[in-house]
Amino acid sequence: MTMPSVMRNYARYDVAFESGDGVWLTTTDGRRVLDFGAGIAVSALGHAHPRLVAALTEQAGKLWHTSNLYRVPGQERVADTLVAATFADSVMFCSTGLEANEAALKMARKVFHDAGQPERDRFVVTEGAFHGRSFASIAAGGNPKHMTGFGQPMDAFDRVAFGNLNETRQAVTERTCAVLLEPVQGEGGIRPPPDGYLQGLRAMCDEFGLLLILDEVQTGIGRTGALFAHQHAGITPDILTAAKGLGGGFPVGAVLATERCAAAFSPGVHGTTFGGNPLAMAVAEAVLSEVLAPGFLDRVRRVGADLGAGLGRLAADYPGVLDGARGLGLMWGLTCRVPNGDLIAACLDQDLLLVPAADNVARVLPPLIIDSAEVDTALERLRAACETLAI
Ligand SMILES: *Cc1c(COP(=O)(O)O)cnc(C)c1O
Numbered sequence: 385m386t387m388p389s390v391m392r393n394y395a396r397y398d399v400a401f402e403s404g405d406g407v408w409l410t411t412t413d414g415r416r417v418l419d420f421g422a423g424i425a426v427s428a429l430g431h432a433h434p435r436l437v438a439a440l441t442e443q444a445g446k447l448w449h450t451s452n453l454y455r456v457p458g459q460e461r462v463a464d465t466l467v468a469a470t471f472a473d474s475v476m477f478c479s480t481g482l483e484a485n486e487a488a489l490k491m492a493r494k495v496f497h498d499a500g501q502p503e504r505d506r507f508v509v510t511e512g513a514f515h516g517r518s519f520a521s522i523a524a525g526g527n528p529k530h531m532t533g534f535g536q537p538m539d540a541f542d543r544v545a546f547g548n549l550n551e552t553r554q555a556v557t558e559r560t561c562a563v564l565l566e567p568v569q570g571e572g573g574i575r576p577p578p579d580g581y582l583q584g585l586r587a588m589c590d591e592f593g594l595l596l597i598l599d600e601v602q603t604g605i606g607r608t609g610a611l612f613a614h615q616h617a618g619i620t621p622d623i624l625t626a627a628k629g630l631g632g633g634f635p636v637g638a639v640l641a642t643e644r645c646a647a648a649f650s651p652g653v654h655g656t657t658f659g660g661n662p663l664a665m666a667v668a669e670a671v672l673s674e675v676l677a678p679g680f681l682d683r684v685r686r687v688g689a690d691l692g693a694g695l696g697r698l699a700a701d702y703p704g705v706l707d708g709a710r711g712l713g714l715m716w717g718l719t720c721r722v723p724n725g726d727l728i729a730a731c732l733d734q735d736l737l738l739v740p741a742a743d744n745v746a747r748v749l750p751p752l753i754i755d756s757a758e759v760d761t762a763l764e765r766l767r768a769a770c771e772t773l774a775i
Contacts, residue, residue: 397732404431407751407758409737417732420750420762421739425570425602425715428629428671430751435670436632443666450662452655458665462638465672469611471620472640476649477660481601482516484625484637485564487654489520489540491623491641492562492595494648504561507597510546512572512742513565515599524564527742546575549584556588562595562622563588567613570602573743574710574717582617595622595645601637602715605629606675606752609685609713616712629752632671636664675752684752687759688713694763695748702770709748716748717741722773730769736762 401409401417407430409417422428429436443458450456463475478484489507496504507524515521522530523538531537542560544551546569563585569575589596598621603613607629610616614624622645627637637659641649658664674680695709695716705727707719718738720727724746728738731746739747750762 397729399732406430406432407754415735417735417737418758418762418765419737420748421737422749422751423633424628424739425607425749426628426631427633428605428607428752429632429674430753431633433632433674433753435674436634436667439666439670440634440663443663447662449658451657452659456660456662456665458662458669459660462660462665462668462672465669465676466638466640469672469676470615470624470640471642472624473643474641474646476639476641476646476654477664478627478637478639478656479635479658479664480516480637481599481625481627482518482521483656483659484601484627484639485515485521485524485599486518487639487649488597488599488623488625489524489562489564490654491639491645491648492597494653495595495645496561498648501561504559505540506557506559506561507541508552508555508560508563508594509541509543510565510569511543512546512569512575513599514569514571515564515566516601546572547578547581549581549588552585553588556592556594560592560594562597564597564599566599566601566603567617568603568608568712568715570715570747571741573719573741573745574715574747575743576710576712577617582614582619586619586621589622597621597623597625599625601625601627605671606681606684607713607715607749609681609688611675611681629675630671631664631667634664634667636660636668638668680752684713687754687756688716690756691748691750691754691759691762692716694759695766698763698766698770701767702774704775705770705773711748714750714752714754717743717745718748720744720746726773727769730772731766733772734765734768736765736769 400412402412403410515524542555604626624640699706699708724744
């Protein structure tokens with residue numbers, strides 16, 4: 385047999401981890417590795433955070449699952465917290481990012497259906513987007529690598545350049561119901577929005593009566609130094625999706641919506657078996673209470689600015705390896721002049737994890753709890769990696 389028992393749908397690095405502690409991981413052969421990928425922006429509070437371990441184990445001894453046939457008190461507490469901290473009037477829970485996006489797309493169509501405009505069923509989306517791997521979300525993302533081989537894509541998406549307001553206006557038709565985008569593109573290569581872009585989109589959506597859906601699956605839960613990235617722009621969406629950081633490593637997603645949009649999801653319209661189960665809610669409650677604690681997001685912005693400055697210096701020192709650094713908070717991308725995979729492999733040799741992205745970018749996404757000393761250690765290891773690649 386040449387076929388491994390675990391399917392080969394990932395190109396995995398040949399390394400495995402046995403335990404974690406804060407920003408550090410220990411491999412099965414005993415190496416200590418600095419985790420500046422956080423499992424792709426998931427481990428927001430690092431590994432084995434005492435409050436998360438306590439929340440999960442305490443809940444595990446009480447009750448795991450009851451289904452959404454019944455009230456789930458943890459959902460009510462987490463939803464209350466999200467409503468109090470954001471634009472949202474109401475929250476629905478699911479388990480993953482793509483599920484949240486799938487629900488958001490369904491919700492937007494249903495809003496217009498219920499308003500007597502069922503013909504408004506199309507979405508304006510952006511080039512370089514990533515929204516997940518379901519049929520709807522691969523079509524929304526539009527990445528040929530994710531679509532090839534899967535037949536006729538869902539025909540519901542009109543694509544424009546990220547950051548281009550004029551193109552977006554021109555793509556709107558009488559069939560458009562919503563604009564869907566990431567406020568900072570993640571998989572697309574850490575592309576922050578141009579100044580005024582999100583404000584312009586909000587104004588345009590208001591002008592044409594469209595919904596603004598923000599995919600904050602990667603940018604949310606403090607990653608950019610605000611609870612959600614759109615808050616930097618002083619605007620609010622109509623629907624927002626979250627996942628990755630929300631469970632700090634436990635699978636959980638959420639759809640946040642205004643009253644008008646949430647009303648479209650009346651009983652029976654949409655559902656999921658696992659969404660918002662007591663285990664997921666216990667962890668999400670603990671994550672949010674840490675991230676929303678006074679000073680936490682200030683620290684993310686401060687440490688993030690230091691990290692960004694350090695990455696910029698590195699790019700200046702190794703112009704043959706790096707083109708530059710872009711990002712905000714603790715969401716950074718190194719644009720590479722060597723293949724990004726080479727840099728990431730060289731960093732792994734230095735016991736530092738980074739994450740690849742499109743546009744030849746290496747993502748730097750540490751847990752939000754890192755301190756300055758850990759930033760310095762990561763920068764030293766990155767420097768050593770660049771040294772091995774510089775010619
Ligand atoms: C990771 C990601 C998704 C997909 O989340 P899954 O949990 O893998 O389904 C969707 N949107 C964005 C912006 C992401 O970064």
